[in-house]
Amino acid sequence: MAALAVVGWAAPASVALMPGPMLAPAPAALFALAALSLWMLGRSQYRAGPTRASHGWIGRGAAGLIVFAGALLFLSHFAFLQTTGTGGWRLPVGLLHEAMAPNIAKNFILLGLALLLADTTTRRGRRPSSFFTVAVLLIALLALLGRAYGITEVVDGAIFMPVSTAGAFFLLALGTLCARPAQGVMEVVTSDGPGGATARTLFPATALLLLVLGWLRLEGERRGLYSADLGVTLYTFAFMTIFGALIWWSARLLHAMEARRAASEAERKRFFAVSPDLLYIAGSDGFLKSLNPAWETLLGFTTADLLAGPYLDLVHPDDRASTEAALRQVDTGVTQLSYENRCRCADGGYRWFSWRATAVHNERLIYGGARDITDKKEADSRILSLNAELAENARQLQQSNRELEAFSYTISHDLRAPLRHIDGYARMLQEDGAGQLAPELTRYISAISDSARHMGALIDDLLAFSRLGRRAVEPVRIDTAELVRRALQEAGGGQPVEAKVSIGGLPDAYADPVLFRQVWVNLLSNALKYSAPRGAEATIEISGEHEAGVTRYRIRDNGVGFDMRYADKLFGVFQRLHSQDEFAGTGVGLAIVQRALLRHGGGITAQSQSGEGATFTIEIPAEAVAQ
Amino acid sequence: MNYQHVEILLVEDSKADAEMTLRTLKRRGIANNIDWVTDGVEALEYLFREGRHSERETGHPKLVLLDIKMPRLDGLQVLERMKRDDRTKNIPVVMMTSSREEGDLLASYQLGVNSFVVKPVDFDEFAETVAQVGMYWMIANESLV
Numbered sequence: 011m012a013a014l015a016v017v018g019w020a021a022p023a024s025v026a027l028m029p030g031p032m033l034a035p036a037p038a039a040l041f042a043l044a045a046l047s048l049w050m051l052g053r054s055q056y057r058a059g060p061t062r063a064s065h066g067w068i069g070r071g072a073a074g075l076i077v078f079a080g081a082l083l084f085l086s087h088f089a090f091l092q093t094t095g096t097g098g099w100r101l102p103v104g105l106l107h108e109a110m111a112p113n114i115a116k117n118f119i120l121l122g123l124a125l126l127l128a129d130t131t132t133r134r135g136r137r138p139s140s141f142f143t144v145a146v147l148l149i150a151l152l153a154l155l156g157r158a159y160g161i162t163e164v165v166d167g168a169i170f171m172p173v174s175t176a177g178a179f180f181l182l183a184l185g186t187l188c189a190r191p192a193q194g195v196m197e198v199v200t201s202d203g204p205g206g207a208t209a210r211t212l213f214p215a216t217a218l219l220l221l222v223l224g225w226l227r228l229e230g231e232r233r234g235l236y237s238a239d240l241g242v243t244l245y246t247f248a249f250m251t252i253f254g255a256l257i258w259w260s261a262r263l264l265h266a267m268e269a270r271r272a273a274s275e276a277e278r279k280r281f282f283a284v285s286p287d288l289l290y291i292a293g294s295d296g297f298l299k300s301l302n303p304a305w306e307t308l309l310g311f312t313t314a315d316l317l318a319g320p321y322l323d324l325v326h327p328d329d330r331a332s333t334e335a336a337l338r339q340v341d342t343g344v345t346q347l348s349y350e351n352r353c354r355c356a357d358g359g360y361r362w363f364s365w366r367a368t369a370v371h372n373e374r375l376i377y378g379g380a381r382d383i384t385d386k387k388e389a390d391s392r393i394l395s396l397n398a399e400l401a402e403n404a405r406q407l408q409q410s411n412r413e414l415e416a417f418s419y420t421i422s423h424d425l426r427a428p429l430r431h432i433d434g435y436a437r438m439l440q441e442d443g444a445g446q447l448a449p450e451l452t453r454y455i456s457a458i459s460d461s462a463r464h465m466g467a468l469i470d471d472l473l474a475f476s477r478l479g480r481r482a483v484e485p486v487r488i489d490t491a492e493l494v495r496r497a498l499q500e501a502g503g504g505q506p507v508e509a510k511v512s513i514g515g516l517p518d519a520y521a522d523p524v525l526f527r528q529v530w531v532n533l534l535s536n537a538l539k540y541s542a543p544r545g546a547e548a549t550i551e552i553s554g555e556h557e558a559g560v561t562r563y564r565i566r567d568n569g570v571g572f573d574m575r576y577a578d579k580l581f582g583v584f585q586r587l588h589s590q591d592e593f594a595g596t597g598v599g600l601a602i603v604q605r606a607l608l609r610h611g612g613g614i615t616a617q618s619q620s621g622e623g624a625t626f627t628i629e630i631p632a633e634a635v636a637q
Numbered sequence: 638m639n640y641q642h643v644e645i646l647l648v649e650d651s652k653a654d655a656e657m658t659l660r661t662l663k664r665r666g667i668a669n670n671i672d673w674v675t676d677g678v679e680a681l682e683y684l685f686r687e688g689r690h691s692e693r694e695t696g697h698p699k700l701v702l703l704d705i706k707m708p709r710l711d712g713l714q715v716l717e718r719m720k721r722d723d724r725t726k727n728i729p730v731v732m733m734t735s736s737r738e739e740g741d742l743l744a745s746y747q748l749g750v751n752s753f754v755v756k757p758v759d760f761d762e763f764a765e766t767v768a769q770v771g772m773y774w775m776i777a778n779e780s781l782v
């Protein structure tokens with residue numbers, strides 16, 4: 011391709027440089043114009059914008075001039091031959107007539123047309139320019155051959171042409187062909203495939219060979235080496251051999267190409283057939299043209315049935331509008347289509363397909379494929395309905411929680427007030443009747459107070475227990491030692507603590523602060539309560555450690571302890587191992603502790619010896635998992 | 638100072654609670670001039686000298702003890718009205734209530750309550766609480782009114 015471009019440049023250059031005397035003035039002028047035209051047109055395709063346009067106009071303008079001049083000169087011969095005509099015309103016509111021979115003029119017309127039409131394409135995509143150029147080339151070739159073989163006869167005036175003229179024509183024609191190397195006749199010659207290779211090899215080779223053969227025959231005959239008959243025989247023989255070889259070589263090339271093409275076709279067919287997805291070629295008329303076997307497998311219709319009617323017949327009525335809209339996009343220039351629809355199956359049902367297609371405009375065809383996404387669609391709708399169910403459940407749960415909130419609010423407010431009044435009036439009675447009441451009566455009144463207070467405590471604890479279940483666990487890193495110190499204060503009820511409390515090195519915990527605090531307050535208040543009988547001898551030891559992803563703490567007191575036989579009741583709601591008279595309590599404290607720990611994914615165990623204190627061990631995961 | 642000047646306004650719908658509160662305040666010598674209204678509507682009439690209390694003499698109570706749960710207009714609504722009006726927004730308000738549900742706590746503080754106290758069930762504790770509250774707001778605290 012590059013070589014040809016060079017030729018395209020060299021041709022006009024060499025013509026332009028041809029010494030003047032070799033050419034007659036008129037042809038010389040026109041050759042110069044042609045050279046200019048070719049040069050301009052040749053360059054125009056490597057430029058852009060206004061330069062390209064201006065070069066093109068100059069080139070075409072020059073070419074137009076050539077055609078005009080050539081026509082004039084050609085017609086002048088006819089005019090001259092006619093004896094009619096006014097005197098005024100005869101002189102210029104005569105001049106024109108002398109200027110150029112008719113065959114040369116004809117050639118210039120052809121060359122001019124070739125250059126003029128260099129960039130024109132007919133409606134069917136053909137390029138006429140190259141035909142004119144080839145014509146010029148051939149005429150020049152004939153003249154040159156004649157010269158080469160030393161012929162001086164004039165055959166219809168067609169051969170007789172000075173060498174320089176013929177040479178100039180030849181070069182310019184070549185140049186013109188090279189000016190547009192990828193179009194018209196040159197398209198095949200310059201192509202990359204076997205066609206181009208063949209053309210590029212054979213054209214020069216054959217031309218050369220035949221030239222030599224012809225020369226051999228002529229020379230042989232002229233020098234009397236052999237008679238004309240022998241000459242012809244040898245000539246024909248040589249011709250046959252060479253042509254035979256050439257034909258065989260071409261045929262073999264074509265055969266190999268065909269084999270490759272068939273293999274590639276077979277490969278394509280195999281993919282087409284084996285694909286589990288639908289593959290098809292459809293025309294822009296809405297009919298399917300070519301289908302792979304997957305259509306029969308997935309839809310159940312025979313290929314014949316499917317090709318018989320328009321594609322839209324297969325589509326679910328509800329989806330037809332959207333499918334049509336997607337397909338119509340092709341008209342707006344879109345080449346990649348993608349859409350979904352339902353297609354009818356032979357059993358009457360519908361399956362979902364996801365379509366992808368490419369429109370090839372020149373061929374007015376659509377190439378595409380579809381995947382059966384029925385399962386995916388079903389899964390999607392199942393997911394949607396599950397989500398809806400989930401959302402509904404969550405809503406109901408929230409509703410439930412809201413009701414519980416309202417419920418405990420009521421308990422909290424409305425149950426406490428009467429209790430307060432009971433206790434209040436009982437005490438007021440005691441206070442005001444201090445002197446007048448018998449001690450027994452005072453005792454009765456105390457009992458009323460105590461009961462009311464106890465009920466208040468039960469309500470508080472129940473509420474705490476219930477709130478525990480509803481609260482979200484939001485774990486954070488907690489400085490347990492600090493928390494324990496504060497919990498101790500709360501457990502002691504603000505009073506200074508008599509017992510000796512030792513807090514060892516405690517690892518940090520990963521837990522919900524509110525719940526965790528509640529755990530410690532309850533455990534510590536228990537420890538204090540049940541070791542209170544020891545007075546100043548009461549001791550509480552708190553220790554803790556990390557071990558294998560678990561954070562563990564221990565609270566040991568030397569209080570009254572409990573009977574291990576009833577240990578399983580320890581954490582039950584309202585279950586106690588001591589009577590109200592021995593130790594006040596609601597029996598909910600440890601239940602709260604256990605529930606709180608369970609919600610962290612942890613737990614609690616207890617060890618005790620009656621009369622020797624108790625040890626409670628609590629564990630939570632080092633990285634708490636909320637439940 | 639005018640001895641008849643009202644010192645505390647008790648807004649409480651429960652007669653029993655009111656009786657216990659009044660007894661404690663008087664007995665402990667914290668305040669002698671205590672006015673008691675039984676619901677929010679009357680509380681506002683009292684504070685703004687409207688309706689039933691249009692004849693009330695000038696002056697404001699030094700402290701308002703406000704119950705939350707009351708019929709018609711509840712404690713939070715009274716609180717809101719009080720804090721919105723320039724005439725009453727500087728009067729200290731102590732919310733006295735049966736429960737410490739978080740919602741009430743949050744709402745009260747957002748409206749600008751000065752203090753929030755839960756009424757204990759135990760009478761001794763109750764009396765102690767009332768006494769402490771009264772003592773603080775009446776004696777220790779410097780108020781604007």
